Amino acid sequence: MSLGFDPAEIDPDDIGEKQATLEMDHESAIEHVRETAEAAGFGVPVEFSPSEMLNEKVDANRDPYYVLGACNPSVANRALEETLKQGALFPCNFVIREEEPGRQRVYHVSIMRIARLVGIAPDNDAWASIVEDTGELTEQFFEDL
16 A cells, blocks of 8 residues: 555644653653643543553553543534544654653644544644644643643
8 A cells, every 4th residue: 555645754733643751750741741731621542551451361561551532522612523434543642651650752643633644534614723733732831731
């Protein structure tokens, strides 16, 4: 399968890529990210630890890695009004992975920007507004983090 673009040429800003480092233990970082997401206007309806599951199921020996699936219901509703396909990318994820004990990396990409980039979402003013609103929420999250 061939992509219609070269992923190596994508500017991280085009996909809303954001990262931060937290100097704290993994469990504290998960709680801090959850609280910060909620304060920024996201709910957290989904969360799971791929590392725990993989370590248990296939003896992967993975370092701590946790995903918080965040959602702003108002923006999510607007996105689904524009395209029902967007639900395949829900929720927005904040990844917390342990780089080393006491140092956690928090990572996020914009599912709204990615949906537009790959053609799931329309190229219209309503979608541009959704991208802008989610961008503001995410900016607030990373500022507060």
